[in-house]
Amino acid sequence: MLATAVEQTKRPLPAGFIDAIQAYFGERCTLSEAVRAQHGSDESPYPTMAPDIVVYAQSTEEVAWIAKHCNDNQVPLIPYGAGTSLEGHVLALEGGVSLDLSGMDEILALHVEDFTATVQAGVLRESLNAALAETGLFFPIDPGANATLGGMAATRASGTNAVRYGTMRENVINLTVVMADGQVVRTAQRAKKSSAGYDLTRLFVGSEGTLGIITELTVRLHPLPEAVSAAVCHFPTVADAVQAVIEVIQMGIDVARVEFLDQQAVRATNAYSKLDLRELPLLLFEFHGSPSAVKEQAQLAQEIAEANHGQEFEWADRPEDRSRLWEARHQSYFAGLQMRPGSLASTTDVCVPISQLAQCVVETAEDLALASFPTQIVGHVGDGNFHVLMLLDPDNPDEWKESEQLNERIVRRAIAAEGTCTGEHGVGIHKRSFLPLEFGPEALSVMKTIKQSLDPNNILNPGKILLP
Amino acid sequence: MLATAVEQTKRPLPAGFIDAIQAYFGERCTLSEAVRAQHGSDESPYPTMAPDIVVYAQSTEEVAWIAKHCNDNQVPLIPYGAGTSLEGHVLALEGGVSLDLSGMDEILALHVEDFTATVQAGVLRESLNAALAETGLFFPIDPGANATLGGMAATRASGTNAVRYGTMRENVINLTVVMADGQVVRTAQRAKKSSAGYDLTRLFVGSEGTLGIITELTVRLHPLPEAVSAAVCHFPTVADAVQAVIEVIQMGIDVARVEFLDQQAVRATNAYSKLDLRELPLLLFEFHGSPSAVKEQAQLAQEIAEANHGQEFEWADRPEDRSRLWEARHQSYFAGLQMRPGSLASTTDVCVPISQLAQCVVETAEDLALASFPTQIVGHVGDGNFHVLMLLDPDNPDEWKESEQLNERIVRRAIAAEGTCTGEHGVGIHKRSFLPLEFGPEALSVMKTIKQSLDPNNILNPGKILLP
Numbered sequence: 033m034l035a036t037a038v039e040q041t042k043r044p045l046p047a048g049f050i051d052a053i054q055a056y057f058g059e060r061c062t063l064s065e066a067v068r069a070q071h072g073s074d075e076s077p078y079p080t081m082a083p084d085i086v087v088y089a090q091s092t093e094e095v096a097w098i099a100k101h102c103n104d105n106q107v108p109l110i111p112y113g114a115g116t117s118l119e120g121h122v123l124a125l126e127g128g129v130s131l132d133l134s135g136m137d138e139i140l141a142l143h144v145e146d147f148t149a150t151v152q153a154g155v156l157r158e159s160l161n162a163a164l165a166e167t168g169l170f171f172p173i174d175p176g177a178n179a180t181l182g183g184m185a186a187t188r189a190s191g192t193n194a195v196r197y198g199t200m201r202e203n204v205i206n207l208t209v210v211m212a213d214g215q216v217v218r219t220a221q222r223a224k225k226s227s228a229g230y231d232l233t234r235l236f237v238g239s240e241g242t243l244g245i246i247t248e249l250t251v252r253l254h255p256l257p258e259a260v261s262a263a264v265c266h267f268p269t270v271a272d273a274v275q276a277v278i279e280v281i282q283m284g285i286d287v288a289r290v291e292f293l294d295q296q297a298v299r300a301t302n303a304y305s306k307l308d309l310r311e312l313p314l315l316l317f318e319f320h321g322s323p324s325a326v327k328e329q330a331q332l333a334q335e336i337a338e339a340n341h342g343q344e345f346e347w348a349d350r351p352e353d354r355s356r357l358w359e360a361r362h363q364s365y366f367a368g369l370q371m372r373p374g375s376l377a378s379t380t381d382v383c384v385p386i387s388q389l390a391q392c393v394v395e396t397a398e399d400l401a402l403a404s405f406p407t408q409i410v411g412h413v414g415d416g417n418f419h420v421l422m423l424l425d426p427d428n429p430d431e432w433k434e435s436e437q438l439n440e441r442i443v444r445r446a447i448a449a450e451g452t453c454t455g456e457h458g459v460g461i462h463k464r465s466f467l468p469l470e471f472g473p474e475a476l477s478v479m480k481t482i483k484q485s486l487d488p489n490n491i492l493n494p495g496k497i498l499l500p
Numbered sequence: 501m502l503a504t505a506v507e508q509t510k511r512p513l514p515a516g517f518i519d520a521i522q523a524y525f526g527e528r529c530t531l532s533e534a535v536r537a538q539h540g541s542d543e544s545p546y547p548t549m550a551p552d553i554v555v556y557a558q559s560t561e562e563v564a565w566i567a568k569h570c571n572d573n574q575v576p577l578i579p580y581g582a583g584t585s586l587e588g589h590v591l592a593l594e595g596g597v598s599l600d601l602s603g604m605d606e607i608l609a610l611h612v613e614d615f616t617a618t619v620q621a622g623v624l625r626e627s628l629n630a631a632l633a634e635t636g637l638f639f640p641i642d643p644g645a646n647a648t649l650g651g652m653a654a655t656r657a658s659g660t661n662a663v664r665y666g667t668m669r670e671n672v673i674n675l676t677v678v679m680a681d682g683q684v685v686r687t688a689q690r691a692k693k694s695s696a697g698y699d700l701t702r703l704f705v706g707s708e709g710t711l712g713i714i715t716e717l718t719v720r721l722h723p724l725p726e727a728v729s730a731a732v733c734h735f736p737t738v739a740d741a742v743q744a745v746i747e748v749i750q751m752g753i754d755v756a757r758v759e760f761l762d763q764q765a766v767r768a769t770n771a772y773s774k775l776d777l778r779e780l781p782l783l784l785f786e787f788h789g790s791p792s793a794v795k796e797q798a799q800l801a802q803e804i805a806e807a808n809h810g811q812e813f814e815w816a817d818r819p820e821d822r823s824r825l826w827e828a829r830h831q832s833y834f835a836g837l838q839m840r841p842g843s844l845a846s847t848t849d850v851c852v853p854i855s856q857l858a859q860c861v862v863e864t865a866e867d868l869a870l871a872s873f874p875t876q877i878v879g880h881v882g883d884g885n886f887h888v889l890m891l892l893d894p895d896n897p898d899e900w901k902e903s904e905q906l907n908e909r910i911v912r913r914a915i916a917a918e919g920t921c922t923g924e925h926g927v928g929i930h931k932r933s934f935l936p937l938e939f940g941p942e943a944l945s946v947m948k949t950i951k952q953s954l955d956p957n958n959i960l961n962p963g964k965i966l967l968p
Contacts, residue, residue, distance in 0.1 A: 188694075224854070226922065227706055227920075228921055229938075230950060230951075234669075278613075284722075450691065471696075471697065497697055
């Protein structure tokens with residue numbers, strides 16, 4: 033693992049603390065070293081920081097019990113879903129209890145006629161879509177990993193479909209949240225809109241388990257598009273590809289998704305997913321709508337791509353071809369890792385206004401050309417969001433240092449362009465130090481006041497989002 | 501004015517408090533009785549509750565000064581925009597300072613290429629759209645009144661276009677907010693999405709001036725649709741009209757707006773706006789998109805309407821005919837008032853999941869048939885949101901009492917159907933007592949904790965949203 037500046041500092045556990053948990057949860061808690069290590073690590077490059085105990089909850093009531101127990105004893109409580117965070121969200125920085133919610137995987141209600149589903153926090157996004165198979169509806173938010181919906185809400189996740197369908201911010205209708213003291217809060221009713229009171233739903237969406245623990249949520253569903261069309265297009269340069277996206281968005285073309293892969297990412301994807309894409313910067317478009325609308329929009333996009341030197345605009349109209357392409361895109365993180373066996377990936381996640389995207393990406397590509405380790409750029413460029421995957425040798429501290437400098441350079445550039453340090457991965461541990469720059473001390477102070485007022489003992493995922 | 505249970509209880513002003521304001525603001529503050537009365541009333545049926553002084557701010561710095569001054573002296577501070585609230589938002593329940601932001605009416609930046617506009621809080625929605633005239637973009641959120649964008653953000657407003665374009669919740673990108681102690685907070689950057697930190701933007705959107713004072717905001721703009729088509733359709737019964745809407749929404753037809761007017765509302769609109777609509781329950785549809793998409797969607801909607809006994813589906817393809825219809829719809833509040841000269845209106849604003857809409861509207865219509873005063877139903881039914889306008893004799897306390905009972909009945913029915921007491925008007929004074937029912941004590945307690953932590957002296961619009 034990489035040696036980083038972040039170290040675990042455990043809080044002491046009061047006598048009898050573990051005993052009480054064992055008495056309450058019985059076999060659904062464990063002190064096993066392997067299980068604790070698994071729950072103290074994720075897809076981030078940080079070293080494992082194991083919790084003291086792992087607890088498997090099956091109901092909101094059980095979550096409320098463990099929250100109250102931790103709060104009474106001032107012991108950290110860290111929610112755990114599928115463990116797919118890239119930013120160190122589940123690491124037990126101060127030890128304590130890892131609360132595994134993956135067993136809370138029940139779909140509680142499908143209101144097909146209202147386009148809503150109410151689920152427990154541990155339901156996986158692919159499981160929800162499988163359950164929707166016969167309904168004509170789907171849940172569009174698709175981070176690369178098959179994350180839990182609770183985790184996706186907690187990090188305000190998005191993915192390739194956000195251009196058209198929005199992020200978790202727009203697609204969560206209400207939450208059931210357990211507060212630090214064990215109180216159970218229902219944030220809203222199930223109406224599509226409301227002006228009643230403070231928007232607690234969106235306060236908890238993106239709060240990364242630091243203000244409360246999401247145990248249930250109602251999400252918006254969307255009608256499956258009548259027609260879908262996808263296309264791949266290659267470009268001679270990164271700049272041409274990004275310029276094509278910008279013009280597509282600025283024309284108001286109703287694209288459902290538009291993904292960018294640089295030459296290195298295409299190469300990795302070819303190798304990992306057994307494809308034979310041309311190894312040039314690439315855009316992957318998808319259009320949703322009525323047959324005629326899809327045709328019109330796709331035609332316009334193709335014209336713009338070609339005006340920007342796009343080559344071999346290739347349509348994938350058969351569902352199986354599209355699935356193969358998108359599956360490959362969703363695997364790009366793992367594809368990337370394979371390009372340097374044994375490496376760990378550090379990932380950037382900036383998002384900028386679309387007018388700033390070309391300059392940001394092109395300057396980033398110039399930076400990457402000088403890096404001493406392999407890199408790839410992939411991005412949800414229709415939203416102004418792109419990732420740099422930096423493949424690092426875990427035994428080489430110089431690479432970690434260099435990658436952190438590169439990360440900082442990319443983030444500072446994005447913030448200077450009125451952008452954000454994280455478009456969809458969340459802050460976790462890795463982006464904490466950038467929040468003062470992004471928000472200024474006043475907004476950060478408001479965040480700290482809210483955290484302090486709702487979690488006065490700082491037991492909820494301490495050390496995440498806000499630096500101590 | 502109506503005699504209600506809500507009474508003004510002024511806080512004492514410390515010696516020198518007014519003098520310091522006069523020294524700072526000079527001629528831009530006034531003790532005039534008429535101006536104070538104007539700032540202590542709105543479009544709600546409540547009696548005027550005048551502030552002690554009215555201050556006209558021209559910059560965020562001036563707002564910060566008056567906030568700090570009020571906080572230091574524990575005097576209430578009430579933001580005032582266009583005075584179009586229907587729920588008593590601007591009434592000085594505890595006296596204090598009315599802060600008129602209408603002079604902060606500058607459009608600070610139009611980023612046409614990013615589809616964003618940054619404006620001062622006092623900019624009117626129609627002024628913003630006028631400034632966008634040559635850009636090919638527009639700002640779709642349209643409450644009936646020509647409200648300020650700051651006020652619209654503060655009440656989480658929406659209107660007829662919300663079906664397709666969302667509400668202020670979805671269309672505010674960032675805010676500049678003055679906190680109770682005068683600190684100036686910028687809630688977010690200008691990127692389309694972000695996972696960085698707590699969503700302060702959406703915490704302040706809908707907080708009705710009780711957590712901070714919005715002085716600037718960046719909003720999302722949308723491309724003007726290439727084609728627009730509107731249609732009017734009459735129905736023999738309320739139930740038929742509502743059922744048609746439900747089927748249109750459940751089919752996933754991409755309607756831009758769909759408005760319902762009951763027979764009484766149609767009559768009022770004919771009289772006020774000099775139209776000759778048939779005096780039957782009516783739906784007003786609008787479709788936005790490419791010419792072929794609009795045609796397809798409109799055709800489907802017409803088929804559904806006709807299957808539900810819709811009559812005389814009448815297209816208004818000429819812009820001037822559409823403008824006339826929508827202008828009439830936006831005037832329906834004032835049209836309603838004219839049906840009983842000298843009356844005051846009390847308005848309900850429930851919003852329910854679409855599957856619950858038919859039953860809610862039909863049962864409401866049955867209630868209204870028994871009312872002793874004239875009523876009308878109008879609604880943004882595509883979102884499950886509808887209003888009952890109750891026209892009351894200000895000198896008849898029995899009517900007020902009866903209207904409050906009717907209001908409560910409608911709200912309780914909506915909440916039982918998983919809906920909300922207010923879809924878009926906000927809580928203000930009028931809906932405070934329903935929040936415990938809608939949210940339960942736990943969520944309400946979280947709201948109170950947040951209010952207390954950010955405004956410990958309770959100076960920001962005290963008595964609104966949360967009951968003391």
